[in-house]
Amino acid sequence: EVQLVESGGGVVRPGGSLRLSCAASGFTFGDFGLSWVRQAPGKGLEWVSGITWNSVVAGYADSVKGRFTISRDGAKNSLYLQMKGLRVEDTALYYCARDGRGGGSYFSDNWGQGTLVTVSS
Amino acid sequence: DIQMTQSPSSLSASVGDRVTITCRASQDISNKLAWYQQKAGKVPKLLIYAASTLQSGVPSRFSGSGSGTDFTLTISSLQPEDVATYYCQKYNSAPRAFGQGTKVEIK
Numbered sequence: 001e002v003q004l005v006e007s008g009g010g011v012v013r014p015g016g017s018l019r020l021s022c023a024a025s026g027f028t029f030g031d032f033g034l035s036w037v038r039q040a041p042g043k044g045l046e047w048v049s050g051i052t053w054n055s056v057v058a059g060y061a062d063s064v065k066g067r068f069t070i071s072r073d074g075a076k077n078s079l080y081l082q083m084k085g086l087r088v089e090d091t092a093l094y095y096c097a098r099d100g101r102g103g104g105s106y107f108s109d110n111w112g113q114g115t116l117v118t119v120s121s
Numbered sequence: 122d123i124q125m126t127q128s129p130s131s132l133s134a135s136v137g138d139r140v141t142i143t144c145r146a147s148q149d150i151s152n153k154l155a156w157y158q159q160k161a162g163k164v165p166k167l168l169i170y171a172a173s174t175l176q177s178g179v180p181s182r183f184s185g186s187g188s189g190t191d192f193t194l195t196i197s198s199l200q201p202e203d204v205a206t207y208y209c210q211k212y213n214s215a216p217r218a219f220g221q222g223t224k225v226e227i228k
Contacts, residue, residue, distance in 0.1 A: 035217070037165075044222040045157070045165060045208050050215065059215025062122065100170060106212035107155035109176065111164045 002026040002110040004096045009115030016086050020115055022079040022096030029077040033058070033099035035108055036070060036081050038092035038117075046092070049081065050099070050106065058106065064090075086119045093117075123148045125211055127220035133228045140196040142223045144209035149189050153213035156185055156194045159222075160205045168207075169194065201227055 008020040022034070035050035035058075049070040050058035057070055069082040079096055093116050097108035124147040134140050144154065152172040157165040167176045169185040172192055182197045196203055204227055209220040 037219075044206075045159070045210075045219040047210070047217040047219060050217065058217070061216050095164070100167075104153070105170070106153075106217060107167060107170045107210060108157075108165075109167045109170075111166075113164060 002098060004098060004110060004112035006094060006096045006112045006115035009094065009117045011118045011120060012086055013121055014086060014088060014119055016119070017082070017084045018086065018117060020081040020083065020094055020096075020117070022112060024077045024079065024096075024098070027098070030074050032101070033106065034072060034079045035097045035099065035106075036079075037095045037097055037108065037111075038090075039095070039114075040089075040092040043092075048094070051079070052099075083117070086117075088119050091117060091119050122216055123150065123211060123214075123218060125209055125218045125220040127207075127209055127223050129223060130221065131224040131226070133226045134199050135228045136199055136201060138199045140199050140203075140225060142194045142207055142209075142225075144187075144192040144194070144220050146190045146192075146211055150211045150213045152188050153211055154185075154187065154192050155210045155212060156183075157208045157210065158203075158205045159208065165208065196225075199225070199227070 003025045033052045036048040067085040093114040096112040098110040154172045156169040159165040173185045
């Protein structure tokens with residue numbers, strides 16, 4: 001069974017930093033790309049960033065470009081999101097999601113439960 | 122960047138009705154379009170990818186069509202358990218933008 005378990009969320013002041021982690025299991029980690037998707041309270045889904053199976057960064061949403069950095073560690077079967085310069089509008093539930101199988105399958109076929117990030121003074 | 126626009130933003134239909142949701146891309150995305158279902162308080166679930174391929178385990182009353190810029194998600198016979206918000210997502214290139222969502226309710 002595919003499992004994606006996010007951690008690292010919390011309350012942080014504007015301008016602060018957080019590092020989110022996603023521990024993956026139940027599949028061959030090195031065979032799949034991964035993404036971060038967020039959802040502000042009561043709002044829709046927003047793709048944040050993605051990374052391919054071989055650690056090529058797919059890109060970032062304009063709203064986080066230059067502030068967030070995605071990475072992965074195959075030895076630890078983990079995905080990360082380093083967030084700096086956090087803003088109130090970054091408050092959201094952050095989901096880790098696995099890409100589909102095969103080249104070009106950059107949709108998300110499995111999702112974690114999410115970790116909540118709250119940016120507030 | 123390519124924008125994804127869904128319509129309607131919400132709808133109310135009776136059990137057994139045929140429901141159609143539209144998603145329009147601001148540029149050609151070929152068939153690189155996925156649909157997700159998110160029930161209240163739950164994690165999003167993949168329904169359809171490549172515009173029309175049903176994800177394993179998804180009921181056959183769900184179907185997708187379209188290519189280029191115009192796409193549709195159809196529920197052939199709405200069931201009470203289909204109450205949810207539905208999102209389209211383009212994934213031909215980054216950013217992999219989502220539509221704003223369509224909330225489906227039972228009348």
